[in-house]
Amino acid sequence: MATLKSNIPSGPLATKWENHKFSSKLINPANKRKYKIVVVGAGLAGASASATLAELGYEVHNFVFHDSPRRAHSIAAQGGINAAKNYQNDGDSVHRLFYDTIKGGDFRAREANVHRLAEVSVNIIDQCAAQGVPFAREYGGLLDNRSFGGAQVSRTFYARGQTGQQLLLGAYSALNKMIAAGGVKSYTHSEMLDLVVVDGQAKGIIVRNLQTGEITRHNADAVVLATGGYGNVFNLSTYARGANVTAPWRAYKRGACFGNPCYTQIHPTCIPVSGDYQSKLTLMSESLRNDGRIWVPKRKEDCGKEPSSIPEDARDYYLERMYPGFGNLAPRDIASRAAKYVCDEGRGVGPTGLGVYLDFSASIKRLGEDKVRERYGNLFDIYHEITNENAYQTPMRIFPAVHYTMGGLWVDYNLMSNVPGLFVLGEANFSDHGANRLGASALMQGLADGYFVLPATIATYLAGVKPDQRPKAESAAFNEAEQSVRGGVQKMMSLKGKRTPGHFHKELGKIMWEYCGMARNQAGLEKAIQLLGSLREEYAKNLHVMGESNDWNQSLEQAGRVGDFIELGELMCRDALMREESCGGHFREEYQYTTADQEVRDNIVNPGDVKRRDDKFAFVAAWEYTGTGKTPTLNQEPLVYEEVKMSTRSYK
Amino acid sequence: MKVKLKVWRQKNRTSAGEFKTYESPELNPNMSFLEMLDVLNEQLAVRGEEPVAFDHDCREGICGTCSLVIDGKPHGPHRGVATCQTYMRSFKDGDEVVIEPFRAAAFPLVKDLVVDRQAFDRIQQAGGYISVRTGSAPDANSIPVPKEDSDLAMDAAQCIGCGACVAACKNASAMLFVAAKVGHLGLLPQGQPERYKRVKAMVEQMDTEGFGACTVTGSCEAVCPKSISLDFIARLNRDYAVALLKGDPKKAASGGA
Numbered sequence: 001m002a003t004l005k006s007n008i009p010s011g012p013l014a015t016k017w018e019n020h021k022f023s024s025k026l027i028n029p030a031n032k033r034k035y036k037i038v039v040v041g042a043g044l045a046g047a048s049a050s051a052t053l054a055e056l057g058y059e060v061h062n063f064v065f066h067d068s069p070r071r072a073h074s075i076a077a078q079g080g081i082n083a084a085k086n087y088q089n090d091g092d093s094v095h096r097l098f099y100d101t102i103k104g105g106d107f108r109a110r111e112a113n114v115h116r117l118a119e120v121s122v123n124i125i126d127q128c129a130a131q132g133v134p135f136a137r138e139y140g141g142l143l144d145n146r147s148f149g150g151a152q153v154s155r156t157f158y159a160r161g162q163t164g165q166q167l168l169l170g171a172y173s174a175l176n177k178m179i180a181a182g183g184v185k186s187y188t189h190s191e192m193l194d195l196v197v198v199d200g201q202a203k204g205i206i207v208r209n210l211q212t213g214e215i216t217r218h219n220a221d222a223v224v225l226a227t228g229g230y231g232n233v234f235n236l237s238t239y240a241r242g243a244n245v246t247a248p249w250r251a252y253k254r255g256a257c258f259g260n261p262c263y264t265q266i267h268p269t270c271i272p273v274s275g276d277y278q279s280k281l282t283l284m285s286e287s288l289r290n291d292g293r294i295w296v297p298k299r300k301e302d303c304g305k306e307p308s309s310i311p312e313d314a315r316d317y318y319l320e321r322m323y324p325g326f327g328n329l330a331p332r333d334i335a336s337r338a339a340k341y342v343c344d345e346g347r348g349v350g351p352t353g354l355g356v357y358l359d360f361s362a363s364i365k366r367l368g369e370d371k372v373r374e375r376y377g378n379l380f381d382i383y384h385e386i387t388n389e390n391a392y393q394t395p396m397r398i399f400p401a402v403h404y405t406m407g408g409l410w411v412d413y414n415l416m417s418n419v420p421g422l423f424v425l426g427e428a429n430f431s432d433h434g435a436n437r438l439g440a441s442a443l444m445q446g447l448a449d450g451y452f453v454l455p456a457t458i459a460t461y462l463a464g465v466k467p468d469q470r471p472k473a474e475s476a477a478f479n480e481a482e483q484s485v486r487g488g489v490q491k492m493m494s495l496k497g498k499r500t501p502g503h504f505h506k507e508l509g510k511i512m513w514e515y516c517g518m519a520r521n522q523a524g525l526e527k528a529i530q531l532l533g534s535l536r537e538e539y540a541k542n543l544h545v546m547g548e549s550n551d552w553n554q555s556l557e558q559a560g561r562v563g564d565f566i567e568l569g570e571l572m573c574r575d576a577l578m579r580e581e582s583c584g585g586h587f588r589e590e591y592q593y594t595t596a597d598q599e600v601r602d603n604i605v606n607p608g609d610v611k612r613r614d615d616k617f618a619f620v621a622a623w624e625y626t627g628t629g630k631t632p633t634l635n636q637e638p639l640v641y642e643e644v645k646m647s648t649r650s651y652k
Numbered sequence: 653m654k655v656k657l658k659v660w661r662q663k664n665r666t667s668a669g670e671f672k673t674y675e676s677p678e679l680n681p682n683m684s685f686l687e688m689l690d691v692l693n694e695q696l697a698v699r700g701e702e703p704v705a706f707d708h709d710c711r712e713g714i715c716g717t718c719s720l721v722i723d724g725k726p727h728g729p730h731r732g733v734a735t736c737q738t739y740m741r742s743f744k745d746g747d748e749v750v751i752e753p754f755r756a757a758a759f760p761l762v763k764d765l766v767v768d769r770q771a772f773d774r775i776q777q778a779g780g781y782i783s784v785r786t787g788s789a790p791d792a793n794s795i796p797v798p799k800e801d802s803d804l805a806m807d808a809a810q811c812i813g814c815g816a817c818v819a820a821c822k823n824a825s826a827m828l829f830v831a832a833k834v835g836h837l838g839l840l841p842q843g844q845p846e847r848y849k850r851v852k853a854m855v856e857q858m859d860t861e862g863f864g865a866c867t868v869t870g871s872c873e874a875v876c877p878k879s880i881s882l883d884f885i886a887r888l889n890r891d892y893a894v895a896l897l898k899g900d901p902k903k904a905a906s907g908g909a
C-alpha cells in the first residue's frame with residue numbers, strides 16, 4: 001500500500017496557508033541555482049511555475065510536446081477566470097469563493113486546498129494585469145466582471161471570449177523573459193515518455209523528440225508535471241486533439257497514485273455531434289448562459305418545428321423551472337444531466353434529437369444585437385462557421401460534451417505526489433475541484449499552482465536534498481527507463497497489425513461514452529471493464545503504425561497516447577464501479593433522489609439529482625498500479641471537514 | 653461530394669519534394685478541412701502508404717498550430733478564419749484542391765506540410781514581455797486603462813502566432829506578427845517603461861531570423877485568421893523610429909553603499 005500523507009497544516013482554515021508558508025523551509029539564494037528542476041508542460045500551470053521558479057533562482061528545464069510553449073491547450077479556454085476581488089461590491093469574499101467551490105465540487109474536495117485557492121485568486125488577477133493581459137474593462141477604466149455557473153456573484157474576469165489565450169500569452173511572456181535571462185531552458189517537440197525514480201524519489205525523465213525521434217535522459221532534483229487533463233480518453237471532447245494522459249500515466253506506472261479517475265466533467269453547452277467523421281467537439285462558453293435561455297419544446301411533436309414557430313407557452317425553460325434559484329446558471333453537472341433527461345424523454349431538437357436550444361432572442365430584445373455581439377461575437381462566429389446557422393436569428397443548438405477531468409495524480413497539500421520529488425500541477429492533479437469543477441476555476445487553479453503555491457512549497461522538499469547530489473543521467477535507473485521507452489517504441493513499430501491508432505481511439509471513445517459517460521451503472525461498468533480488457537489485448541497484437549521511429553511520425557505519437565488511454569479507461573471504470581454513490585459529475589443511476597426522499601418533498605433537490613453517501617464514500621480514491629491487466633490497489637484518503645458541514649447540494 | 657487533392661509531399665528538409673495527387677473518399681460537406689485530411693490519412697494507412705503530415709491541435713482557430721496554403725491562400729478561401737475552421741462546404745464536388753506548406757526561408761520545412769516556426773518564439777524572447785516578477789504586482793484596479801486602449805490592445809493581442817502573414821508576404825516579412833505584439837503591450841500603461849527597448853529588440857531579432865522587409869502590400873492582413881489590422885504596422889514603425897532616435901539607454905552605474 002502507498003503512504004498517503006495529505007500534510008494539511010493544522011490550525012484554523014483561514015490561516016493555514018499563511019502559517020504553512022511561514023513555517024516552511026527556505027533555501028538560500030546562493031544554493032537555489034544548484035537545484036535543477038524539470039517542468040513538463042507549459043500551459044497555465046507549467047509556464048507560470050517555470051517562470052516563477054526561475055525568478056527565484058532555480059535552474060529550470062521546461063518540456064512540451066508542442067512546437068511552442070504558447071500552444072498548450074490552455075490557449076483554448078474561452079470564458080474567464082474567477083477571483084474573490086469583490087470589485088462589484090456584490091457580497092463576494094474569499095470565504096464565499098471557497099464555499100461555492102467546495103459546494104460546487106459536491107463536498108469531495110479538500111477544504112484546506114480550496115481555501116488556499118480562493119485566497120491566492122486575488123493575487124493572480126494583479127499579476128496578470130501587471131503583465132499586460134488585456135482584461136475586459138468598464139468605461140471608467142477598471143476591470144469588468146461576468147457571472148459563471150454555481151455562483152450568485154459576479155467574480156469572473158475575462159478577455160472577450162479568449163481568456164485562456166490571453167492568460168497563457170501572459171504566462172508565456174513571463175517564461176520568455178526567463179528563457180532570455182538564462183533561467184529556463186526550453187525544449188519543444190519533446191514528449192516525456194517515462195519518469196525516472198531513484199531510491200523511491202523522482203529524479204528525472206526520458207523524452208522523445210517528436211521531430212527527430214531522438215530519445216534523451218534528463219536528470220533533476222525534482223520533477224514537476226503540468227501536463228493537463230485526460231478527457232480525450234473519450235476520443236470526442238472539447239480538448240485539443242493532442243491533449244493526452246501519457247506523462248501522468250507513465251508516472252502512475254512508476255508508483256504515483258491516481259486520484260479519483262472517474263470524476264469527469266461533461267460541459268452542458270457544446271455544439272452537438274454531426275457525424276462519424278468528427279474529430280472534436282466545440283465548446284460554446286458557459287458565459288453564454290448569462291444571457292442565453294435554455295429550452296426544449298414541451299411536447300415531443302413540436303421538436304421538428306422551426307423554433308420561432310413554437311409559442312412561449314409551448315416551451316419548457318427546464319433549468320429555470322427545475323432550479324429557479326440558479327436557473328440557466330446551474331452548475332455544469334446539473335445542467336448537463338438535465339439536458340440528457342429532456343432528450344431521453346424524446347424532447348431533444350436537431351437532426352439527431354440530441355440537442356437543446358440556447359436562445360438569445362430575449363437578450364437581443366433587451367440589450368440590442370450590438371451589445372450581444374460585443375459580449376459574445378466570436379462565439380457566434382464560431383457557431384456560424386461550424387453549423388452554417390446565424391444564432392442572432394435562430395437559437396443555437398447545444399448538447400453536453402466531455403470537457404474537463406477533475407481526477408488526476410494524487411498530491412498532498414504541497415502538490416507533491418506520493419513519490420517524493422514528483423510534483424503535479426494544474427488539471428493533471430486531482431486536488432481542488434472535488435467531483436465537479438465550477439466554470440472559470442480551472443484557469444484560476446492552474447495559475448494559483450504555478451505562480452504561488454509550488455514556488456512556496458517545493459523548498460520543503462528540496463531543503464532535504466543535498467545540492468549537487470542528483471543522480472547522474474548515466475546511472476542504472478536511467479538506463480532501465482530509457483530501455484523501457486525504446487522497447488515500447490520498437491514494439492509499436494514492429495506489430496504491423498491491421499488497425500490504425502485512430503481506429504482504436506474511436507472504439508475506446510464509444511465504450512467510455514456509453515458506459516462511463518453522463519450516467520453509469522454497475523452492469524454497464526462491469527461490461528466496459530471487460531470490453532476494455534479485450535481492446536487492450538487486441539491493441540497489443542493488431543496495432544498498425546506507419547512510417548519510421550527516427551522521424552516525425554504522427555501515427556507513432558498517436559499510437560503511444562491511445563495505448564495509455566485504453567489502460568486509463570479501464571481504471572476510470574473501476575473507480576466508477578467502486579464509488580457506489582453519486583456525486584457531482586459522477587452519476588451512478590442506482591443512487592439518485594426520488595419522490596420517496598424527504599429532501600425532494602422538502603423541495604431541496606429534484607428527483608434524479610445525485611445522491612451522495614457520506615458515511616461510506618467521503619474519501620479520495622487513490623489508485624496504485626500493480627501491473628498491466630492486474631487489479632490496482634485502492635488507497636483511501638478520508639476527507640475531513642473542519643469548517644463546512646457536508647450537506648445536500650441545493651441549487652433550487 | 654468528392655474532391656481531387658494535389659498535396660505537397662516531402663520526406664524531410666534535405667530531400668526533394670513533389671506534388672502527389674489523391675482522390676478523396678466520399679465526403680460530407682459539414683466536415684472540416686482537417687477532418688477531410690484525417691479521412692484521407694486513414695485511407696492511406698489502410699493502403700500501406702504513409703499518411704500526410706500536417707500540423708493541428710485545437711481545431712477551433714485559437715492555438716495557431718494549423719497552417720496550410722490551400723489553392724494559393726494561407727488558411728484557405730475565407731477571410732478571418734484558420735484552416736481548421738474551414739469546412740468542405742466551401743468547395744464543390746469535383747474541385748481540384750492544391751495543398752502546400754507555409755513557405756518562407758525563416759520557416760524551414762520539417763515534413764510534408766509541416767514547417768518549423770520557432771523563429772517566432774525567439775522574437776518574443778527578445779523582448780515580447782513586461783518585466784514583472786511574480787508577487788510584485790500592485791492591485792489590478794490601481795492601474796486604470798481607458799476602455800478604448802484596452803480594446804485596441806486586445807485587437808492586437810488576439811494574434812495566434814500561426815505565421816500566415818509570413819506565408820502570404822512576397823518578402824516573407826514577419827511585420828504583422830511583430831507589430832501585433834508590440835502594439836498590444838505598447839498600448840497599455842503597464843507596457844510603457846520598456847516600450848522602445850522592446851520594439852528595437854524584437855525588430856532586430858526579426859531581421860536576424862531572416863524574415864524579409866515589409867513593403868506594406870497588405871497581403872498579411874488579408875489572410876490573418878484574426879484580421880489583425882495593418883494599422884499596427886504603422887504604429888510599430890513610429891515606435892521603432894522613436895526608439896532609434898532615443899538610441900540605447902545608458903548603462904546605470906552599479907554598486908552603491
Ligand SMILES: Cc1cc2nc3c(=O)[nH]c(=O)nc-3n(C[C@H](O)[C@H](O)[C@H](O)COP(=O)(O)OP(=O)(O)OC[C@H]3O[C@@H](n4cnc5c(N)ncnc54)[C@H](O)[C@@H]3O)c2cc1C
Binds near residue numbers: 193427
Ligand atoms: C474549450 C475549453 C474551454 C475552457 N474554458 C475555460 C474557462 O473559461 N475557464 C476555466 O477556468 N477553464 C476553462 N477550461 C479548462 C482549462 O482551460 C484547462 O483546465 C487548463 O487550461 C489546463 O491547464 P494546464 O496548465 O493544467 O494544462 P494544459 O494547458 O493542457 O497544458 C499541458 C502542457 O503539457 C504539455 N504536455 C502534456 N503531456 C506532455 C508530455 N508527455 N511531454 C511533454 N509535454 C507534455 C503540453 O505540451 C502543454 O504544454 C476550458 C477548457 C476547454 C477544453
Ligand code: FES
Binds near residue numbers: 707710712717735
Ligand atoms: S488547429 Fe488550432 S488554430 Fe487551427
